[in-house]
Each structure stands twice: as C-alpha cells, then as structure tokens.
Amino acid sequence: SEHEFDVVAVVDRDGRFIFVSASAERLFGYDISNVVGLDAFGLFDSLSVEPVRALFRDLVARRRLSISLEITTLRADGTPIDLDVVAANHLDDPIGGIVVNVRDISQRNRLEQRVRDSERRQTTIIDSFADGVMMIDGSGTIVQVNEAFEVMFEAPRVRILGKRFTDLLEAAVHNGLELVDEDGEPVEPASHPTMVTLRGGRRSRGAILGLRRDGRPTMWVRANAQAMVDAEGRTTGSVSSFSDITSIRQSAAEIRREERFLQVLLDTLEEGIVACDPEGRITVFNPSARRLHGLDDDAEPIGSIPSDQGLRRPDGSPMAQRENPLIRAMSGERLRDIELLLESQSGTKRKVSVNGQPLVDEDGWMLGAVVAMHDVTEQKL
Numbered sequence: 561s562e563h564e565f566d567v568v569a570v571v572d573r574d575g576r577f578i579f580v581s582a583s584a585e586r587l588f589g590y591d592i593s594n595v596v597g598l599d600a601f602g603l604f605d606s607l608s609v610e611p612v613r614a615l616f617r618d619l620v621a622r623r624r625l626s627i628s629l630e631i632t633t634l635r636a637d638g639t640p641i642d643l644d645v646v647a648a649n650h651l652d653d654p655i656g657g658i659v660v661n662v663r664d665i666s667q668r669n670r671l672e673q674r675v676r677d678s679e680r681r682q683t684t685i686i687d688s689f690a691d692g693v694m695m696i697d698g699s700g701t702i703v704q705v706n707e708a709f710e711v712m713f714e715a716p717r718v719r720i721l722g723k724r725f726t727d728l729l730e731a732a733v734h735n736g737l738e739l740v741d742e743d744g745e746p747v748e749p750a751s752h753p754t755m756v757t758l759r760g761g762r763r764s765r766g767a768i769l770g771l772r773r774d775g776r777p778t779m780w781v782r783a784n785a786q787a788m789v790d791a792e793g794r795t796t797g798s799v800s801s802f803s804d805i806t807s808i809r810q811s812a813a814e815i816r817r818e819e820r821f822l823q824v825l826l827d828t829l830e831e832g833i834v835a836c837d838p839e840g841r842i843t844v845f846n847p848s849a850r851r852l853h854g855l856d857d858d859a860e861p862i863g864s865i866p867s868d869q870g871l872r873r874p875d876g877s878p879m880a881q882r883e884n885p886l887i888r889a890m891s892g893e894r895l896r897d898i899e900l901l902l903e904s905q906s907g908t909k910r911k912v913s914v915n916g917q918p919l920v921d922e923d924g925w926m927l928g929a930v931v932a933m934h935d936v937t938e939q940k941l
C-alpha cells in the first residue's frame with residue numbers, strides 16, 4: 561500500500577528499481593514513469609556511491625537487518641530537501657526485493673536547527689550575565705547553568721547537569737555546607753526559593769541566602785526565581801538567578817556601625833547639631849539642639865523645613881528666614897562664630913554661636929548642609 565507522504569521503492573538484489581510509488585513524483589518533481597529498471601545507485605554522487613553500495617551488499621547478505629540513512633538531494637526545481645531513508649531486506653518473501661522507505665524531513669530538520677540556534681543564542685545570552693543563572697526542568701533536574709554560576713558556587717557544569725537540584729544541595733549539606741536565611745536560620749534544601757517556585761508556580765524575588773562552607777566567611781547571595789509554564793499553564797521548570805551580595809552586606813554592616821557611632825556621638829555632644837538634605841528637609845536634630853530650642857518631647861523636627869521661628873538677631877530683633885544659618889549654609893556659605901538668640905516657646909532665651917557649611921560629595925554635588933550651635937549664654941554673662 562502507498563502512504564500519502566512517504567515514498568516506497570523496491571530494489572532488486574542488483575540495485576535496480578522494480579517498483580516506485582507514485583508519491584515519488586510529488587516529492588521529487590520528476591516524471592517517474594520510466595524509472596523501473598534504472599540503477600538506484602546512479603542517484604548518488606561519486607563520494608557517496610561506494611559507501612552506500614557497501615551497506616547495500618551487507619543488507620542483501622543479511623549481515624544487516626536494516627539500513628537507515630539521512631541524505632540531502634535536490635528537487636526538480638532546485639529546492640534542497642533532506643530525506644530519511646530506511647531499507648529492509650524482503651528478498652525471500654513475496655515482495656522479492658529490498659524495500660526502501662523515503663520520508664521528507666526537511667521541515668523537521670529546519671525546526672531542529674531553529675531550536676539549536678535558539679539554544680545557542682540563549683546560552684550566549686545567559687553566559688554574558690554577571691549573575692549566576694540556573695535552569696531546572698519540571699522534575700527539579702538541572703538542565704543549564706552559566707559560567708557565572710559555576711564560578712560563584714564552584715560547581716562545574718559537567719558535574720551538575722542532569723542532577724536533581726535538591727539532591728546536590730542535600731549532598732553539599734551532608735559534606736559541611738550550611739545554608740541559612742537572612743537571620744541566620746537554617747534553610748532546608750526543599751525550602752530553597754528555586755524549589756518553592758517550582759512547586760507553587762509563583763515568582764520568588766529578593767530572597768537572601770547565606771552559604772557557609774569549609775570554615776570560610778559566609779557568602780551571601782540574593783536569589784530570584786521565576787516559574788516556566790507551558791500553553792496549558794502547567795509548570796515545566798524554573799529559572800533562577802543569583803547575585804553575590806557579600807561585599808554589599810559587609811559595606812552595609814560597616815555603614816550601620818558608623819551610623820551607630822555617629823548617633824552615639826551626636827547624642828553625647830554638648831553642641832546642638834542640625835543638618836538637612838538637598839531638598840532642605842531636616843535630617844539630624846540632636847538632643848542638645850532640642851534643648852537649645854526648648855522643644856517638647858512630642859515635637860518632631862525631622863523631615864520639616866527650617867523656619868525662622870525662635871530665631872532672633874543678637875539685639876533681639878526677629879530674624880528673617882533667609883538669615884537662618886542652615887539656609888545660608890545650603891546656599892554654599894561657610895559660617896563661623898555667627899551669634900544669635902534662640903527663644904523657646906516658653907520665652908527662655910539662649911545666646912548661641914553658630915558654625916555651618918554645605919555638605920558636598922567628592923564630585924561637588926550638594927548633599928545638604930550642617931550647623932553646629934554652642935551655648936555661650938553663661939560666657940556672655
């Protein structure tokens with residue numbers, strides 16, 4: 561019987577056609593009415609004909625039960641086509657020849673090539689990332705990692721591809737790895753953000769994980785994971801990225817230590833310290849500044865805009881807002897030993913000497929301003 565898409569041919573033991581299905585004309589575009597009796601090996605080029613003859617002789621002699629080849633040829637209109645050719649020995653049954661089945665696999669090969677090209681592009685893209693990237697399938701098996709992942713976790717891809725992610729984590733934990741969360745609490749392999757995303761199909765963003773191994777300092781990573789779903793919405797895998805934030809956390813810890821030191825320093829200074837940000841909003845107002853201004857405990861100046869309330873010139877006359885030392889410092893002025901009066905809401909007046917200056921970064925960008933106020937009331941008296 562004849563298949564709509566396949567070509568079926570029968571060749572005798574000498575390699576001559578004794579039957580060719582009509583579908584051959586549709587596939588190749590040639591008139592096949594006179595093909596019976598022609599030498600089948602005449603279709604092959606000079607480089608291929610002898611290897612194919614050798615295979616054919618093995619098939620006739622039953623040293624092989626079947627032969628499978630993938631070949632390329634041209635249609636009558638010059639279009640190249642890829643063919644899958646399978647031949648089997650039927651010399652001793654009623655067919656009486658070598659049955660050859662030919663199928664056009666051009667479209668399949670093009671699709672496979674597109675997949676290979678896509679995979680190469682994908683690999684090139686993820687290998688260019690500074691973050692470590694890992695892809696797992698629906699069973700939790702690692703199918704791809706990039707070079708940054710290998711370096712970050714000291715895990716060559718030849719050792720981990722094809723392995724279940726949780727199995728690798730469990731083996732690492734057994735060998736001394738400690739996996740902890742941001743608070744230092746142990747994290748079970750099944751609770752890793754990658755596996756949580758795979759099970760729930762939801763995105764995991766910004767999870768902080770610590771890895772302690774071999775007595776070395778803890779390596780901290782920020783993990784993000786995104787589930788992959790098919791057209792029916794089923795989770796087929798997940799993609800995870802990992803950023804090494806060890807140095808960032810160390811810097812943040814150092815900043816917190818500096819901030820605590822500065823806060824203690826500000827709280828113990830006798831001078832009143834007031835600072836503002838580039839928008840002019842107060843960011844620092846230490847206890848001595850509160851005392852000099854006579855602020856109640858429930859008053860909160862942080863976040864407010866400096867005003868002229870309670871500020872007076874040395875002669876006691878009201879001070880305009882533009883004369884506020886903090887505002888003058890914001891405009892770029894450096895103040896030295898500026899005297900003024902601070903009048904609290906209760907009417908108490910204190911004489912203070914003020915120094916101030918703008919705060920700029922190393923590139924000259926304005927960060928704000930700061931003033932220091934020293935109570936000179938007793939000195940003046």
